[in-house]
Amino acid sequence: xxxxxxxxxxxxxxxxxxxxxxxxxxxxxxxxxxxxxxxxxxxxxxxxxxxxxxxxxxxxxxxxxxxxxxxxxxxxxxxxxxxxxxxxxxxxxxxxxxxxxxxxxxxxxxxxxxxxxxxxxxxxxxxxxxxxxxxxxxxxxxxxxxxxxxxxxxxxxxxxxxxxxxxxxxxxxxxxxxxxxxxxxx
Amino acid sequence: xxxxxxxxxxxxxxxxxxxxxxxxxxxxxxxxxxxxxxxxxxxxxxxxxxxxxxxxxxxxxxxxxxxxxxxxxxxxxxxxxxxxxxxxxxxxxxxxxxxxxxxxxxxxxxxxxxxxxxxxxxxxxxxxxxxxxxxxxxxxxxxxxxxxxxxxxxxxxxxxxxxxxxxxxxxxxxxxxxxxxxxxxx
DNA sequence: TGAAATGTGTTGAGTTCTCAACAGTTGGAT
DNA sequence: ATCCAACTGTTGAGAACTCAACACATTTCA
Numbered sequence: 001x002x003x004x005x006x007x008x009x010x011x012x013x014x015x016x017x018x019x020x021x022x023x024x025x026x027x028x029x030x031x032x033x034x035x036x037x038x039x040x041x042x043x044x045x046x047x048x049x050x051x052x053x054x055x056x057x058x059x060x061x062x063x064x065x066x067x068x069x070x071x072x073x074x075x076x077x078x079x080x081x082x083x084x085x086x087x088x089x090x091x092x093x094x095x096x097x098x099x100x101x102x103x104x105x106x107x108x109x110x111x112x113x114x115x116x117x118x119x120x121x122x123x124x125x126x127x128x129x130x131x132x133x134x135x136x137x138x139x140x141x142x143x144x145x146x147x148x149x150x151x152x153x154x155x156x157x158x159x160x161x162x163x164x165x166x167x168x169x170x171x172x173x174x175x176x177x178x179x180x181x182x183x184x185x186x
Numbered sequence: 187x188x189x190x191x192x193x194x195x196x197x198x199x200x201x202x203x204x205x206x207x208x209x210x211x212x213x214x215x216x217x218x219x220x221x222x223x224x225x226x227x228x229x230x231x232x233x234x235x236x237x238x239x240x241x242x243x244x245x246x247x248x249x250x251x252x253x254x255x256x257x258x259x260x261x262x263x264x265x266x267x268x269x270x271x272x273x274x275x276x277x278x279x280x281x282x283x284x285x286x287x288x289x290x291x292x293x294x295x296x297x298x299x300x301x302x303x304x305x306x307x308x309x310x311x312x313x314x315x316x317x318x319x320x321x322x323x324x325x326x327x328x329x330x331x332x333x334x335x336x337x338x339x340x341x342x343x344x345x346x347x348x349x350x351x352x353x354x355x356x357x358x359x360x361x362x363x364x365x366x367x368x369x370x371x372x
Numbered sequence: 373t374g375a376a377a378t379g380t381g382t383t384g385a386g387t388t389c390t391c392a393a394c395a396g397t398t399g400g401a402t
Numbered sequence: 403a404t405c406c407a408a409c410t411g412t413t414g415a416g417a418a419c420t421c422a423a424c425a426c427a428t429t430t431c432a
Contacts, residue, residue: 002420003224004388031409038189040390045411188390190418215379226420231381 009047011037013058016051017096020104025055059109062100066090067116080171087163090155098155110148118144125177143177195233197223199244202237203282206290211241245295248286252276253302266357273349276341284341296334304330311363329363 015037019028028051034041048054069089070082090097100109121140147170154166201223205214214237220227234240255275256268276283286295307326333356340352 002387003226004419007224008389029409030411038193040189041410042391042412043389046389050411188417190389194419216381217379227380228382228421229419232418236381 005047008037008039008043011039012044012047012054013061016054016058017099021095021099025051025104025106055106056108059100059105059112062096063109063112063116065093066097066113080167083167083170084163087154087166090151091159091163094155094159098158101152101155110152114144114148117147139177143174146173191233194223194225194229197225198230198233198240199247202240202244203285207281207285211237211290211292241292242294245286245291245298248282249295249298249302251279252283252299266353269353269356270349273340273352276337277345277349280341280345284344287338287341296338300330300334303333325363329360332359 012033015033016028019032019036030041030044030051033039033051033054034044044054048057066086066089070086099105118140121143122136125136125139125143150166150170154160198219201219202214205218205222216227216230216237219225219237219240220230230240234243252272252275256272285291304326307329308322311322311325311329336352336356340346
C-alpha cells in the first residue's frame with residue numbers, strides 16, 4: 001500500500017484515540033482530528049465517511065492487532081505462550097484497550113472480540129464433539145464468556161496481577177476442558 | 187507552505203540527526219535516511235541535492251530555531267530573559283546541539299552562529315561608537331568569542347551548571363560593556 | 373581480477389494529499 | 403427569534419509524493 005495512505009490513517013487513528021481519551025466520542029469533531037493530526041480536513045473524508053465509521057475502523061484495527069499477537073506463536077490454540085503473549089501485548093497497550101473496552105467503545109469492541117473468540121472456540125471443540133453429551137453452543141458460550149470476563153476484569157481493574165499470574169490462573173481454569181482435547185488433537 | 191513539505195523535511199531532518207548520532211556523517215547513505223524515515227528515496231532528492239546539502243540545511247534550520255528563542259523575548263538585546271531562554275532552549279535540545287557543535291558539525295555550525303552573533307554585536311556597539319577609543323572590530327571579536335566560548339563550554343561539558351548560573355555569570359561578565367550602552371540606548 | 377551487491381541520481385506516469393471555495397446544518401448567545 | 407460562529411460534507415485544480423525503472427559509480431569479497 002502507498003506509504004501516504006498508511007501514514008495518514010495511522011496519524012488519524014492515533015489522534016482519534018488521544019481525543020477519545022481526552023474528551024470522549026461525542027465531543028470529537030472532524031475538525032479536531034484534522035487540526036491535531038496536521039492533516040487537511042478533506043483528507044479525513046477520503047478515508048472515513050464520518051466519525052462513526054472511524055470508530056468502527058479503529059475497533060477493527062485494534063482487534064486485528066490483538067489477534068496477531070497470539071497468531072504468531074506458531075502453535076495457535078490453547079497454549080501457555082499464546083495467552084502470555086496476548087496479555088503481554090495488552091499490558092504494553094493498556095491505555096488504548098482500556099479505552100476501547102470502556103463505555104467509549106460502546107460495547108462494539110467487546111462484541112466483536114467475543115464473536116471472534118467464540119468462533120475459534122467453536123472450531124476447536126467441534127472437532128471433539130462426538131463423545132460429548134453437552135451442547136456445543138453452551139460450552140462455547142461458557143468458555144468464551146469466561147475468557148472475555150477475565151480479560152475485561154484484568155483491564156478494567158488496571159492489571160491487578162501480573163501477566164504470569166493471569167495466564168497461569170486461566171490455564172488452570174481451562175484445564176478440565178483442554179486436557180482431553182490435547183490427547184486427541186495433538 | 188504545503189503541510190506535506192513541512193512533514194517530509196521534518197521527518198528527513200529528524201532521522202538524519204538520529205543517524206548522525208548513531209554512525210556519523212560519512213557512514214550515512216541516502217538510502218538509510220529514506221528507509222528509516224519511511225519515505226521514498228526520490229523524495230529526499232526533491233528537497234536536498236545530496237547529504238552535504240542536507241547537513242547545510244540542517245545547520246541552518248537549527249541556527250534559526252536557536253535564534254527564534256531569544257527573538258521572541260520582546261526586548262531583544264542584552265537582557266537576562268533573553269540569555270535565559272536561549273540556554274533553556276539549549277538545555278531542552280541538548281543532544282542535538284551537542285552533536286552539531288561536535289566534530290559532526292565540521293565547525294560549520296559554530297562558524298555560522300559566530301557570524302550571526304558577531305553581526306548583532308556589531309550593530310549594537312556601532313550605535314555607541316563615537317566616544318570609544320577602541321576599534322569596534324576588536325570589541326566585537328572579543329565579546330562574540332567570549333559568548334560563544336561560554337556556550338560551547340556549557341554544551342560540550344554536558345551542562346556542568348544550571349541555566350540560572352550560566353546566565354548570571356555571563357551577565358556579570360558582560361556588565362562592563364553593557365552598562366553604558368544601557369544608559370544611551372534604552 | 374571480476375562479479376555481485378549496494379548506493380547514486382534522474383525520469384515519467386500515476387496516486388494521494390492539499391487548498392480554497394461552496395452550500396448546508398447545528399448550537400449557543402443576544 | 404435570529405444571528406453568528408463553528409462544523410459538515412463535497413468539489414476541482416494543482417502540488418507533492420510514490421513507485422518502478424534506468425544508467426552509472428562504488429564497495430565487497432571470493
